[in-house]
Amino acid sequence: MARRDRGGKKRRNEFLYFALRNNKLKIGASIVLLFLLVAAFGSFLTDRDPEAFGGPMSSPPSAEYWFGTTFFGQDVFAQFIAGLRATFLVGALGGGLATVLGMLIGFVAGYRGGAVDESLNVLTNIVLVIPTFALLLIISAYLQVRGLIMESIFIGLTAWPWAARAIRAQTLSLRSREFVDMARISGMRPLRIIFTEIAPNMMSYLVMTFILQFGGAILIAATLDFIGLGPTEGFSLGIMMQYAVLWGALPLGLWWWFVPPGAAIAAIVGALYFMNVGLDEVFNPKLRET
Amino acid sequence: MRRYFSRKLLIYLVTFFLAVTVDWLIPRLMPGDPIQNMLSRAALNANAAEKLYTYYTHAFRLDLPVWRQYLNFWNALLHGDLGISTYLFPTPVSEIIGDAVPYDLFLLLPSILLSWWAGNKFGAYAARTKRLDNTLLPIGYLLTATPYMWLGILLAWVFGIVLGWFPIAGAYSYTMSPHLSWTFVGSVLHHWFLPFASLFLVGFGGWAIGMRNMIIYELEADYSHYLEALGAPRRLIRKYAFRNAILPQLSGLALQLGVVVAGALVTEVVFSYPGIGYLILAAIQNQDYFLVQGCFLFIIIGVLAANFLIDVAYVIVDPRTRRGMVGE
Amino acid sequence: MSLQVDGLTVYYQTLQGDVRALENATFSMADGEIMGLAGESGCGKSTLSNSLILLAPPMKHVCGRVLLDGNELPIGRVEAMNRYRFKEISVVPQYAMNAMNPTRKIGKMIEELLRARGIEIRKILPELKRRLDLVELKHNVLKMYPIELSGGMKQRMVMVLSTLLDPSLLLADEITSALDVSTQKAVAGMLVGFRDQGIVKSVIVITHDMSILYQIADSILIMYAGQLAEKADTETIIHTPRHPYTKMLITSLPKVGVKHDERRLAGIPGKPPLLLDPPEGCRFRERCPHAHERCLQVPPFVEIAPGHHVACWKVGDKDA
Numbered sequence: 055m056a057r058r059d060r061g062g063k064k065r066r067n068e069f070l071y072f073a074l075r076n077n078k079l080k081i082g083a084s085i086v087l088l089f090l091l092v093a094a095f096g097s098f099l100t101d102r103d104p105e106a107f108g109g110p111m112s113s114p115p116s117a118e119y120w121f122g123t124t125f126f127g128q129d130v131f132a133q134f135i136a137g138l139r140a141t142f143l144v145g146a147l148g149g150g151l152a153t154v155l156g157m158l159i160g161f162v163a164g165y166r167g168g169a170v171d172e173s174l175n176v177l178t179n180i181v182l183v184i185p186t187f188a189l190l191l192i193i194s195a196y197l198q199v200r201g202l203i204m205e206s207i208f209i210g211l212t213a214w215p216w217a218a219r220a221i222r223a224q225t226l227s228l229r230s231r232e233f234v235d236m237a238r239i240s241g242m243r244p245l246r247i248i249f250t251e252i253a254p255n256m257m258s259y260l261v262m263t264f265i266l267q268f269g270g271a272i273l274i275a276a277t278l279d280f281i282g283l284g285p286t287e288g289f290s291l292g293i294m295m296q297y298a299v300l301w302g303a304l305p306l307g308l309w310w311w312f313v314p315p316g317a318a319i320a321a322i323v324g325a326l327y328f329m330n331v332g333l334d335e336v337f338n339p340k341l342r343e344t
Numbered sequence: 345m346r347r348y349f350s351r352k353l354l355i356y357l358v359t360f361f362l363a364v365t366v367d368w369l370i371p372r373l374m375p376g377d378p379i380q381n382m383l384s385r386a387a388l389n390a391n392a393a394e395k396l397y398t399y400y401t402h403a404f405r406l407d408l409p410v411w412r413q414y415l416n417f418w419n420a421l422l423h424g425d426l427g428i429s430t431y432l433f434p435t436p437v438s439e440i441i442g443d444a445v446p447y448d449l450f451l452l453l454p455s456i457l458l459s460w461w462a463g464n465k466f467g468a469y470a471a472r473t474k475r476l477d478n479t480l481l482p483i484g485y486l487l488t489a490t491p492y493m494w495l496g497i498l499l500a501w502v503f504g505i506v507l508g509w510f511p512i513a514g515a516y517s518y519t520m521s522p523h524l525s526w527t528f529v530g531s532v533l534h535h536w537f538l539p540f541a542s543l544f545l546v547g548f549g550g551w552a553i554g555m556r557n558m559i560i561y562e563l564e565a566d567y568s569h570y571l572e573a574l575g576a577p578r579r580l581i582r583k584y585a586f587r588n589a590i591l592p593q594l595s596g597l598a599l600q601l602g603v604v605v606a607g608a609l610v611t612e613v614v615f616s617y618p619g620i621g622y623l624i625l626a627a628i629q630n631q632d633y634f635l636v637q638g639c640f641l642f643i644i645i646g647v648l649a650a651n652f653l654i655d656v657a658y659v660i661v662d663p664r665t666r667r668g669m670v671g672e
Numbered sequence: 673m674s675l676q677v678d679g680l681t682v683y684y685q686t687l688q689g690d691v692r693a694l695e696n697a698t699f700s701m702a703d704g705e706i707m708g709l710a711g712e713s714g715c716g717k718s719t720l721s722n723s724l725i726l727l728a729p730p731m732k733h734v735c736g737r738v739l740l741d742g743n744e745l746p747i748g749r750v751e752a753m754n755r756y757r758f759k760e761i762s763v764v765p766q767y768a769m770n771a772m773n774p775t776r777k778i779g780k781m782i783e784e785l786l787r788a789r790g791i792e793i794r795k796i797l798p799e800l801k802r803r804l805d806l807v808e809l810k811h812n813v814l815k816m817y818p819i820e821l822s823g824g825m826k827q828r829m830v831m832v833l834s835t836l837l838d839p840s841l842l843l844a845d846e847i848t849s850a851l852d853v854s855t856q857k858a859v860a861g862m863l864v865g866f867r868d869q870g871i872v873k874s875v876i877v878i879t880h881d882m883s884i885l886y887q888i889a890d891s892i893l894i895m896y897a898g899q900l901a902e903k904a905d906t907e908t909i910i911h912t913p914r915h916p917y918t919k920m921l922i923t924s925l926p927k928v929g930v931k932h933d934e935r936r937l938a939g940i941p942g943k944p945p946l947l948l949d950p951p952e953g954c955r956f957r958e959r960c961p962h963a964h965e966r967c968l969q970v971p972p973f974v975e976i977a978p979g980h981h982v983a984c985w986k987v988g989d990k991d992a
Contacts, residue, residue: 075687181361182599183651187606188643191624192370192636269489274493277610283624295494299614304501304512312501316494324489327553328482350770570771571785573726575757580788584773591775663775663817 061297069258072336079332085325093142096135102131115200115310122310125301127323133289134314140290141272141319144206149212155262163218164225171222178215184214185313190278202285205278209271216270217263224259258337262330276319293313301311348665356648363644367637368417408572426641427634439640441620445642447515448619452608455543456597458545462544463551464593468586469558470552481556487549489611492607496542496614510538543607547600547620554596558589561660591662598654601647655658673741673840673873675701681735682723684817690732691947693719695898696972697736698980700812701841706867708885709878712944718766718879720895721843723747723957724876739838751825758789762839762851766846768830772818779814782833796836803832804870809860819831831862835871842872848884860888882925886910891979894918897944897955900973904980916960916974954984960973962986 073079100120109119109127116122121130163174190208226316237246278284279292280299298304298312386416401407408416420427426437442593470480504512516522562568562585571581609621620639627635659665677699684691694716701707709717724747727733733748737891740760746752765771773781776970782800783793801811816825817991827847834840848856866872877889885892886906893903894915902915920940942959946950948960953970957963966985973983 072687109580176355176358179355183355183602183648184360184363185602185605185643185647187602187609188624188640189366191628192367192640235586273489274606277493277606279489279527280493280610281613282629292491295497299497304497305500307505309501311495312494314499316491320486320490320494322489324482324486327485327489331481331485353709480795566765566767566770567773569767570724570765570830572728573763574764574785575754575759575789576785577754577788580784584776588775600869664819 064271066246073333076332076336078328079262080305081334082325082327082329082332086322086329089138089322090142092295093135095109096138100129100135102132104136106132112306112308114308121314122308125176125303125308130294130311130314133294134291134318136289137291137294137315138318139285140202140288141275141292141322143202144209144275144290145268145272147203147206148209148213148275149264149268151207152213152259152267153217153260154209154269155214156219156263156267157221157260159214159260160221161225164222165229174218175210178218182215182219187274187277191281191283198201200284200286202288202290203273205284206271206291212272213267213274217267220263221256222260224256258333261335262269262337263327265330265333269323272319275297291319348659350653352652356652359602360644360648364418364641367416367510367640380580402641405570408519413588422640424524426638429627429632429635431630431632431635437634440623440635441638441642444623445618446609447617448612448621451539451612451619452604455540455547455608456604458602459544459547460551460593460597463548464555464590466548467552467555467557468582471556471563472582473601477556481553483551484553484556487545488553490549491610492542492544492546493610493614495546498613499538499542511535515618526546535604535615535617539611539617542611542614545554546605546607550600551593555589555593558592562586562589591658594654594658594661598651601650605643605647673703674739675874676739676839678737678739680720680723680738681734682687682719682727682736683734685730685732686948689948691946691960692950693898696948696970696973697932698899699893699900699903701831701876705747706864706875706877706888706890707903708892709876709890709895710803710880710882710885710892711901712880714897714944714947715895717895719898721763721845721876723879724841725753725757725761725843726750726833726847727753743750756832758777758839759837760835760839761843762834762840763833763843763845764827764831764847766849766957768827768847769850771830771931774818777815777817780828780874782814785833786836791837796963800832800836806865807832824851824859827855827859828862831859831866835866835868838871840873842866842875843878845878846873846880848879848881855871857887857928860884864888872896874982882910884978894921897950898947899955899970900981900983901956902980902984903973904977908980912982914982916962916986917956 075163105128107127109123109129109317111123111127112125113119114122119129119131124130125131159178163171163178190212193208225336238263239286275284275290276292276295279290280296284293285297292315295312298308298315303309303311354652406413424438428440429435429437432440466480466485470477472485503509505667511517511534513535516528517535520531521526522528548585559582563581563587565585568581568585571584605621608619609624611617612619612621613625620642624636624639626632627639673971678696680694680697681692682694684693692743697716709720711717715876722731723733724738724745727747728750732980738747740756745756745761766807772778783861786793800814801892804811804813809825809828809832813821813825813829821829827850831847833970835882848859851859863875863877867875877885882892889906891903891905891907894901894909894913894917902909902913902918904913908921913922917940920938924938924940940959945955945958951958953968954963955959957967960967964985967983971983971985973981975981
């Protein structure tokens with residue numbers, strides 16, 4: 055027992071060592087952190103209500119209105135902050151749900167094998183083939199009142215196959231490793247094996263999967279919001295863009311209305327992907343640069 | 345190979361069945377009544393409205409028991425009858441979709457195929473040197489992280505409004521109607537370019553990144569090292585790596601179809617391009633049962649068919665499947 | 673052919689510093705010699721063999737020369753070595769099971785490889801077929817994909833391919849490790865056959881399996897922790913080794929027919945040192961029962977008898 059703990063600690067320290075030195079990880083994480091901080095503490099930066107009218111209509115960025123105002127005289131920056139919050143929430147909830155579902159299904163399929171694996175595989179393939187976006191469209195359209203939570207749940211329920219596949223593959227490769235066989239021979243119960251032997255080795259994989267799902271959920275949500283199938287109340291970055299296009303920001307040249315939201319999404323999701331590459335290098339010694 | 349295809353076919357059939365059922369089911373769970381909507385647009389007195397309501401409900405066979413409606417649905421589907429649209433009454437749904445399909449294909453096919461091909465070539469190229477890799481990689485990630493509609497908006501704004509080089513709405517100039525002439529073709533291409541470009545760029549980023557990762561993986565495989573040890577020129581090693589890396593990219597293409605369809609949809613909205621995506625949006629907003637169903641069905645069939653084609657292509661390209669060695 | 677390695681030193685570059693995987697290797701081989709290269713995992717035998725054929729990052733050529741038939745090999749320059757690879761010096765790698773492109777028919781791959789090296793397949797095809805007969809592979813194997821072959825067949829195929837151009841020196845890296853005993857015997861026999869028929873001139877057989885070496889090697893070079901320990905002909909190494917490590921290695925080999933209660937398995941207590949920051953002097957001194965302060969200096973690899981080199985102060989100083 056003691057030896058195993060020491061090994062685990064040493065491995066964690068090794069990961070930490072490389073994590074702190076990996077450029078991609080640092081850059082990606084700082085960008086995401088920056089946006090996160092703005093979203094969390096945004097109310098300190100501005101106390102204007104995003105929905106309030108009253109400002110000068112369609113005015114470009116100025117000292118008073120950092121991101122300018124919309125066609126209706128609303129503060130774009132205040133909307134931006136509210137939108138950032140919603141976006142992060144959907145990413146975390148939707149991505150989290152997808153990861154958890156994918157984890158459960160992938161684990162069980164990979165570990166049990168046989169008929170269980172076959173049937174779960176068929177299920178996964180079916181959900182993969184269905185253009186789930188079209189499905190989301192229909193479902194979302196027929197709910198008159200939609201909230202952020204519902205949107206996250208839908209995204210989670212349709213995005214899990216990617217995670218399930220990846221986790222299943224990883225479970226399969228770990229399952230046949232010697233230390234698992236050792237645990238089985240020594241009579242450990244399957245659930246215990248999963249938690250004490252397999253899960254720690256999967257940790258890195260799970261983290262990376264979650265990051266990808268997080269980013270993916272943000273993109274899907276933005277697309278849904280843009281079409282008008284997002285939350286019926288409140289703001290999100292996608293909704294901002296929807297209004298911008300709807301109210302003629304393009305021909306009117308109100309670039310400050312549609313550029314920041316999309317730029318933020320691209321930056322956050324891009325940073326997340328970048329972080330992922332960095333994490334892959336940290337966890338996979340072979341990829342580390344000399 | 346037989347096993348490979350029979351498994352795939354099973355999945356497609358089950359998927360199709362499920363999708364059709366879901367497609368039929370969900371609009372029925374929706375609050376709101378399409379007949380009412382249709383009638384409310386016509387100014388009628390209460391008596392006439394009631395009679396017409398009964399008439400149309402009967403005509404659309406919505407007064408039959410639910411299970412009969414379901415069977416009728418399948419029956420009609422197999423006859424190619426997707427019903428009559430309530431939004432664009434009395435045009436048949438299949439006709440409306442038929443009008444929109446060419447624009448979708450015109451937009452989707454070139455952008456998917458070109459971005460896949462160009463992205464793969466580019467990703468393989470980027471994997472050559474460390475420096476090239478370090479500069480091109482972030483660009484690829486940024487492109488693939490860009491939401492489709494935002495890129496569309498940006499392109500529309502920069503090239504359409506600010507520079508005025510391209511139009512930003514419609515499939516062809518409003519002053520024309522479709523006819524065979526160079527001016528028409530020119531107008532179509534002119535309107536097509538920006539939506540195509542935005543779909544192409546996002547896809548390109550994704551494929552480039554994927555290919556770069558696959559190539560690196562292949563270049564570090566044992567067979568690459570062996571060739572190197574036997575003094576094979578880098579050209580040969582790269583060629584083998586590319587051929588092997590393309591395979592997962594091909595199956596990746598099948599998996600990405602759903603995403604691309606979504607992307608095309610929002611792009612059409614941004615550019616008011618009259619494809620299926622644009623249609624589905626209008627149908628939803630106007631609560632047109634049959635049009636929504638028809639569009640969704642069409643998308644499903646399209647994606648399944650494309651998946652099937654890719655599976656066939658995969659068998660052709662990967663010699664191992666032909667010998668029954670690679671399952672799935 | 674003659675091979676002369678002179679002070680070859682190769683390190684691995686890592687983030688934490690240089691791993692000193694091969695330190696000052698000096699030895700020579702004669703024409704027609706099959707030399708076994710043996711030692712524990714991590715002793716540097718693969719590093720040595722890789723240095724001779726593919727010294728690529730993260731490996732770094734620190735110093736030392738290699739002369740093949742009197743010509744200095746540009747081992748430090750990857751591109752320049754290409755002239756020699758496959759033609760003068762070739763390798764049957766450790767990963768021979770996966771060495772062939774899985775999506776290419778074997779014959780096609782060989783054809784493309786040869787063409788890329790400036791050789792027309794038509795000219796060499798009859799010879800290729802003859803070699804296949806030698807290793808008892810059917811000719812139609814050329815029309816198959818690697819996955820259709822068994823492990824032993826793939827091993828033999830790679831042996832044929834690697835020796836197709838009659839190299840002077842063949843490096844056989846753990847070619848029997850993944851095989852069952854009877855296939856091991858067959859493959860080892862084929863290796864000797866290749867040498868006897870002049871297909872290859874000399875062979876370096878890298879393995880940790882001393883019994884194979886006893887069967888086929890003319891001489892054995894023992895390595896420990898990146899340093900050369902002892903080199904002599906097979907009989908001497910097996911029956912009268914002089915280096916403390918070699919002695920302990922030989923005695924720790926289980927003997928057939930001897931039961932556990934008659935004679936216990938002897939190991940060598942301790943572990944090999946990490947080569948990131950190896951101990952000064954002789955790297956075996958921490959486990960050596962005969963170590964003394966002189967061992968803090970690296971013992972030179974001296975010839976104590978004709979063809980018998982040892983790196984040990986105790987032996988070199990000519991006391992028993």
